[in-house]
Amino acid sequence: MATVLDFQRPRSVLRSADGIAYGAVTPDRAVDRVAYSDLLVRFIAVAPLLASALIAVVQLTNLTGSPARTLIVVALGSCLVVPNLHHLWALGHAERPRAGRWTLAFMFVAYPAGLTLGFSWTLMGVQLLVSAVIVLPRPWSVAVGFGVGIGMLVVSQLFDQTANPLWLIVVVLNRAGACLVLAWFSAALRQLLAAREDLATQAVLRERIRIDAELAATVGTALGSIAVSGAAITRLADSESKLAAKQLRTLVDGSRQTLAETRRLVRAYQRGSLGAELDTAVALLGAAGIRVRLVLPGGDLTAAADETFAASLRAVVDRLLHDGSVRSCRLTVVRSVGDQRLVLQAEASDEVTPA
Template identity: 40%
Template structure:
């Protein structure tokens, strides 16, 4: 799959993932409210209490899920979590025997809103509280472990879905940041190259032209024809050099491709080291070796078994060789000089 298709698929996943998390966050409360009306020992009143309490706390919960799925903490999340907890805990004696399963949403919101040092112990307390609430609503002690298991599994499944959506959002942000970094590096390289080569040549031509004008103003005409001829030839050579460099700038930079590959692997958790030779490198890289390098990097990003990678660049007999060594494999790419 080429880069454009990969970016399109990632963008679609990032757009759809928060919505999928919201849908799943709504389904469980809907099922719970439906069961509240027909659960043994429950009546119309408990069903109504369950419906009202769910309609009250669910917007807070969905707000937490929506922000977390996009990789950010919800603003004023602690206050909305407190309001959500007040509704769920306050409705526990009134909403029937199925209501302790609403603690799933409370555990999920606590994990999404609070820092881990607070969220983990609070989630454990809420898990225990759900079993005690079930016991207080008539559940036998033998059924309490099953309730704990369902609350734990439900909250874990929801958290995995939300965290996956957040990871996709962070991955897209990292790719965009790396792309911007690569563009900035390429612009700096072009600017330095132009200033060092064409800038110096143009300054020399301007200085020689000014000197010729000064000689002409003083009436010194001897040798002006030869000087102007050499000046014209140098200007044409500089123009040809500028055109050649512009054509080269349209081709991607080898160093930028290598640095981008190393940055992508490092961002994905692969410890990557880029080893460059002491001598100069070709300024650009052709389409074929560039595609091969990107294909290897894409495969390493998908291969979660790779933990380390060394990108070695060597120059032998005027030819550049790229070697990517991972934990258990090595691949080589030849780059024409």
């Protein structure tokens, strides 16, 4: 009878198998487990800039006219658009914009200067509103953003008393939201990826500390005892040769036992049990954001995993970690005569791939 385990979170302890398993033992390999490609992450960071630039270009085209007027529109528009893009870029990368308050103050000077261009310039306040929300801390960002919105309503009524204030509010919220939501999503995604990297690195460090403590408690203690016994035998070699010879034989036996224990530990690190192999695989997939459903056969899982089975499991895990389309999977272990066979099924498709 099979046992079904449903994992939603990675386990707190990773048991490494075969030394460097699944690329998880070196912290600089943690990025390989990210389910998002670098190209997608970069595009998401650039998306709010494209949205803001497109909104500004569409709005500024309504103000162009003679060459001199077009030059003025481009100059004043750049005074708003360039700092705004700088602020959005910083927010999209989860950073504080450099010289943010100085550039925001520059925008507050440039925006009133362009009001002489006409009613269409009023909606360029969207860039000013977005930058104020990004640069200023709360509650100042809320207060200043609200003030900018009220100012845009007042100015629009001065230019055209027939303008619908409700329409202006909807347009401002729509355009500001298009820029801010994309930038906030990019920042949240980068923070998620950074947290996932830290989680994987901490798991590796915990495993290294565990191994170091185990070696210090076994091999280190035994080697220290051998060193102390050797020094004592050296002092007895001239005065009491028979006692020294007896202690030397005891020391040799102890050294052999230490060597055997060291070999056992090395074999244990090189070849983990079936349960440890599956435990490590589930933990790594969980750290990468992949929900794992593990179906196990009945019987003992403490026996050492077959090398072919372990290699197949690592290959499957490595393929899943590099596949950004898989969000959940099912690992089924089928016990046949004398060996184990791994079957992988991704819930996103109906494909079942024997490893």
